Amino acid sequence: MLLEGLREQVVEVGLQALARGIVHGTAGNMSIRDPESGLIAISPSGIPYPTVTAADIVIVNDRGEIVNGNRKPSSETPLHTMTMRARSDIRAIVHTHSHYSTVVSCIRPYLPPILTETCLVAGARVPVTRYGLTGTPDFGESVLEVLTPDTKAVILKNHGLICFADSFDAALGIAEIVEESARVYINALAANGGQEPDLVPEALIPEMTERFLASYGQPKTT
Numbered sequence: 493m494l495l496e497g498l499r500e501q502v503v504e505v506g507l508q509a510l511a512r513g514i515v516h517g518t519a520g521n522m523s524i525r526d527p528e529s530g531l532i533a534i535s536p537s538g539i540p541y542p543t544v545t546a547a548d549i550v551i552v553n554d555r556g557e558i559v560n561g562n563r564k565p566s567s568e569t570p571l572h573t574m575t576m577r578a579r580s581d582i583r584a585i586v587h588t589h590s591h592y593s594t595v596v597s598c599i600r601p602y603l604p605p606i607l608t609e610t611c612l613v614a615g616a617r618v619p620v621t622r623y624g625l626t627g628t629p630d631f632g633e634s635v636l637e638v639l640t641p642d643t644k645a646v647i648l649k650n651h652g653l654i655c656f657a658d659s660f661d662a663a664l665g666i667a668e669i670v671e672e673s674a675r676v677y678i679n680a681l682a683a684n685g686g687q688e689p690d691l692v693p694e695a696l697i698p699e700m701t702e703r704f705l706a707s708y709g710q711p712k713t714t
């Protein structure tokens with residue numbers, strides 16, 4: 493089976509996302525790129541996560557054309573391929589229908605810096621797209637309009653969240669922390685009578701990130 497290891501990773505990340513409560517039913521989709529061939533393994537359209545097998549994963553090229561597979565690829569394939577074409581560093585994409593991120597998409601142009609951890613992992617602001625027509629290149633276009641070389645997550649207006657990384661583990665981690673941040677933000681807004689809560693001072697974020705990257709975790713032994 494072509495790119496079997498990547499197909500298995502797509503199956504596994506779907507189950508992980510389901511277990512972590514950031515997707516439900518058949519919503520959301522995931523893809524991963526093979527660095528050598530440039531081919532992309534993407535989740536199939538409309539199959540519930542627990543029943544998806546490696547054989548259901550579809551291999552497409554970066555134009556979204558099917559190279560190998562028996563199933564129809566995700567209806568959001570253009571969203572994945574357009575983003576991967578725009579950013580050669582992106583290897584894994586996780587698109588979820590995370591609840592609180594979607595709430596933010598209905599009321600704000602971006603998720604502001606509310607949690608220190610999110611600032612360190614995903615940057616100061618997580619942008620919200622304009623409304624994009626789901627299942628069409630317009631949806632991908634709406635993401636490209638807010639995508640910078642450093643963007644790790646984008647909130648999709650009235651829809652959900654999409655996260656980019658070099659592995660599924662990292663992309664899933666970003667999806668979780670952005671959703672937690674959105675939850676804190678919405679709860680803080682409510683607790684504050686709808687007024688903007690206190691935020692992380694944006695001017696401190698570059699220095700904070702630099703220190704974090706230099707000092708977090710255990711020293712390397714190699």
Ligand SMILES: [Zn+2]
Nearest residue numbers: 520587651652
């Ligand atoms: Zn979606």
